[in-house]
Amino acid sequence: MQQGKGVERRTVLKAAGASLAVTGLGATATACGGGSGSGDGTVTIRYAWWGAEDRARRINKTIDLFEKKYPKIKVKTDFQPYPDFWKKFNTQASGGNPPDVFQNAIGFLRKYDAKNVLLDLKEQVKAGNLRMEGFRAGLDTFGEIDGKLLGVPVGSNSMALVIDKPVYARAGITPDMGWTWDDFDEAMARVRDRTGRAGDSGMYGVMYLYDLYLRQNGKAFFTEDGLGFTETDLTRWWTKAEKGVRSGLFADPKKVAQIKPKSALSAELAGSEFTWDNFTVRYTSEGKSEYGLAPIPTTDGKRTGQYLGSLMLSASKRTQHPVEVAKFIDFMVHDPEVATIMGYDRGVPATTAQYEAYRPTDPVNKAIAAYEESLVEAGVLEPITPHPNGADICEAAFLRIGEELGLGKRSVADAVEQFFNESKTALSS
Amino acid sequence: MTAQATDITRAPSAKGALRRRLPGSLAWHIGALALLAVILYPVVWVVGGSFKRSEDIVGSLDLFPADPIVSNYTSLTDGIADIPISTFFFNSLFLAVGSVIGILVSCSLTAYAFAKIRFAGRNLLFTLMIGTLLLPYHVLLIPQYVLFRNLDMINTYTPLLLGKYLATEAFFVFLMVQFMRNLPRELDEAARLDGCGHLRIYWSIVLPLCRPALITSAIFTFINAWNDFMGPLIYLNEPGKYTVSLGLKMFVDQEGLANYGGMIAMSLVALLPVLAFFLAFQRYLIDGMATSGLKG
Numbered sequence: 001m002q003q004g005k006g007v008e009r010r011t012v013l014k015a016a017g018a019s020l021a022v023t024g025l026g027a028t029a030t031a032c033g034g035g036s037g038s039g040d041g042t043v044t045i046r047y048a049w050w051g052a053e054d055r056a057r058r059i060n061k062t063i064d065l066f067e068k069k070y071p072k073i074k075v076k077t078d079f080q081p082y083p084d085f086w087k088k089f090n091t092q093a094s095g096g097n098p099p100d101v102f103q104n105a106i107g108f109l110r111k112y113d114a115k116n117v118l119l120d121l122k123e124q125v126k127a128g129n130l131r132m133e134g135f136r137a138g139l140d141t142f143g144e145i146d147g148k149l150l151g152v153p154v155g156s157n158s159m160a161l162v163i164d165k166p167v168y169a170r171a172g173i174t175p176d177m178g179w180t181w182d183d184f185d186e187a188m189a190r191v192r193d194r195t196g197r198a199g200d201s202g203m204y205g206v207m208y209l210y211d212l213y214l215r216q217n218g219k220a221f222f223t224e225d226g227l228g229f230t231e232t233d234l235t236r237w238w239t240k241a242e243k244g245v246r247s248g249l250f251a252d253p254k255k256v257a258q259i260k261p262k263s264a265l266s267a268e269l270a271g272s273e274f275t276w277d278n279f280t281v282r283y284t285s286e287g288k289s290e291y292g293l294a295p296i297p298t299t300d301g302k303r304t305g306q307y308l309g310s311l312m313l314s315a316s317k318r319t320q321h322p323v324e325v326a327k328f329i330d331f332m333v334h335d336p337e338v339a340t341i342m343g344y345d346r347g348v349p350a351t352t353a354q355y356e357a358y359r360p361t362d363p364v365n366k367a368i369a370a371y372e373e374s375l376v377e378a379g380v381l382e383p384i385t386p387h388p389n390g391a392d393i394c395e396a397a398f399l400r401i402g403e404e405l406g407l408g409k410r411s412v413a414d415a416v417e418q419f420f421n422e423s424k425t426a427l428s429s
Numbered sequence: 430m431t432a433q434a435t436d437i438t439r440a441p442s443a444k445g446a447l448r449r450r451l452p453g454s455l456a457w458h459i460g461a462l463a464l465l466a467v468i469l470y471p472v473v474w475v476v477g478g479s480f481k482r483s484e485d486i487v488g489s490l491d492l493f494p495a496d497p498i499v500s501n502y503t504s505l506t507d508g509i510a511d512i513p514i515s516t517f518f519f520n521s522l523f524l525a526v527g528s529v530i531g532i533l534v535s536c537s538l539t540a541y542a543f544a545k546i547r548f549a550g551r552n553l554l555f556t557l558m559i560g561t562l563l564l565p566y567h568v569l570l571i572p573q574y575v576l577f578r579n580l581d582m583i584n585t586y587t588p589l590l591l592g593k594y595l596a597t598e599a600f601f602v603f604l605m606v607q608f609m610r611n612l613p614r615e616l617d618e619a620a621r622l623d624g625c626g627h628l629r630i631y632w633s634i635v636l637p638l639c640r641p642a643l644i645t646s647a648i649f650t651f652i653n654a655w656n657d658f659m660g661p662l663i664y665l666n667e668p669g670k671y672t673v674s675l676g677l678k679m680f681v682d683q684e685g686l687a688n689y690g691g692m693i694a695m696s697l698v699a700l701l702p703v704l705a706f707f708l709a710f711q712r713y714l715i716d717g718m719a720t721s722g723l724k725g
Contacts, residue, residue, distance in 0.1 A: 046666060051682050051685055052688070055682070057511060077667075078667060079510075081679075081682040087662065092663075095571055095575045096575065097578045097583060099666075261681055261687075262486075278684060282686060282687050285483065288484050
């Protein structure tokens with residue numbers, strides 16, 4: 001046996017060598033791509049965003065346009081649906097390899113600023129690579145935090161009550177700007193009684209709506225570093241919600257959960273839904289009815305508490321090519337031709353140049369434009385309140401716990417306590 | 430043997446037994462068929478859904494559409510987001526086949542060492558390897574990402590394949606070790622007397638006898654690699670390199686147009702390779718069980 005051992009070791013080594021050779025083969029066959037700079041001064045930047053194939057086709061066209069104008073800059077795109085996008089982004093950011101430029105939303109700004117992920121684009125504005133003029137209604141400062149420019153708006157959206165038009169017509173309801181929550185409650189009951197459908201799909205979990213309600217009452221969902229409301233406030237909001245679910249004013253949460261990812265509105269479970277106005281594009285593609293936009297109910301008959309929300313483009317602090325990234329963002333937000341390609345896909349264009357370049361011809365986008373204009377005319381738009389680090393986690397918790405409340409898994413008191421516990425943890429980290 | 434014995438004892442009253450067993454067996458079959466219908470229902474629903482318009486897929490309760498359309502399938506030929514769907518299938522197939530080869534070669538070699546060679550620290554190493562089964566994937570995710578980034582291997586298939594060629598899948602090593610331990614020692618002792626080294630014993634004696642374990646590993650690896658979502662999501666940065674599981678996610682997002690029809694049609698098409706692989710190899714699996722049964 002002693003003699004045998006040497007032989008054994010050698011054969012094992014041989015075998016190991018063989019398997020390593022196979023590995024090497026696999027590696028060389030698959031390894032390609034990589035490096036972002038090359039000899040002739042061409043620079044490659046990575047651009048990631050969330051969306052589906054329709055947005056992808058549009059963005060690909062805008063990138064062709066950009067590359068034609070800036071032949072020295074190549075853009076590589078990467079996209080996933082919203083939840084997967086953030087999974088990937090978090091891994092990449094933790095691994096020190098975030099994309100150079102990426103789509104962003106207001107709830108994430110402070111979080112990634114605190115983690116040192118976002119580039120302050122002020123430098124590039126000063127250097128003249130990025131123009132911050134020509135934005136609509138206060139959007140130029142939308143992505144500014146503590147004097148740093150962390151995101152540039154690409155398109156604005158506002159919260160709205162998306163309604164199933166024929167259902168509302170049958171119920172005999174025409175919501176006008178300035179209608180109150182009492183009117184809204186009455187409308188819900190009428191939709192239920194006259195059309196046999198729930199009035200709303202479950203507004204109690206929508207953080208952005210509760211934010212508006214609080215703003216109407218001189219509060220807000222968030223303060224600089226915490227929650228802007230008390231347990232009593234939320235108990236009141238969710239008690240009303242629980243009653244609404246029990247009495248059939250709001251859609252059965254079980255059914256709403258079952259038909260996901262389709263929305264309760266387009267699946268004809270509810271007559272309306274509070275969400276961002278650009279969601280009507282999706283609802284029209286997945287539902288059979290005609291969808292319209294109604295204003296947010298008010299407390300005092302005037303204030304809706306609304307502000308222009310917006311998707312943004314942010315840059316990574318680790319990018320090797322800040323100048324190119326700034327030029328890219330500049331092109332995407334100012335070039336009129338980009339607007340004609342993108343349409344209202346990411347909301348109504350943020351700059352006046354792009355806003356004027358694209359006039360929608362289809363009824364859905366026309367309605368979005370009309371809705372946004374009506375908000376400006378009514379003068380209800382107010383400045384946005386802060387979204388602290390951890391806002392995204394609070395939003396998700398609010399939605400989840402609200403859903404559990406609707407499903408009857410939690411009592412109101414239990415749900416309120418759970419939400420305050422979770423958000424305290426999220427906001428203090 | 431036992432089966433034969435009971436047959437003989439029952440032979441005289443076979444007819445009576447049949448009469449007695451008929452209601453029971455009928456009930457059993459009806460029960461089984463009902464269960465099958467429940468299990469198959471989602472599959473049938475998906476098949477029916479793939480011929481519906483996107484807006485009819487959720488909402489209408491009919492299993493099959495009144496006016497079936499094929500445009501969900503034909504539109505797949507346009508590709509997803511400017512990428513032909515064959516690209517996704519080729520990428521997935523490359524990863525799945527590459528993974529199968531890697532697992533078969535590396536895990537069987539490792540298993541051979543653990544099962545057939547005595548060396549210092551064998552038990553400790555074996556325990557450590559089993560211990561890696563307890564590590565949740567999420568704990569490894571970011572360290573692994575950082576590692577592969579430092580090796581400049583992001584946006585290649587290497588991070589998704591390398592581990593498979595280094596026998597890091599402890600489950601398959603374990604499976605094969607258990608199988609090899611049950612092979613009679615006399616076989617490799619006889620081979621050694623005939624002058625075989627370890628490599629020869631591994632290749633000519635152990636591997637052929639391990640076929641059932643290898644086939645099982647191959648099937649599981651193929652399905653796992655084909656279905657893997659997190660790995661490709663994290664490591665691949667270009668839609669042109671995406672796998673089918675990522676491609677399937679491109680049809681619907683919360684904003685913008687939703688194409689449920691395309692998604693359902695593609696998910697059915699994506700099932701075919703897995704089904705084909707399983708059908709092609711499962712007969713070897715049954716065959717293998719028969720031979721291993723004889724051995725005892």
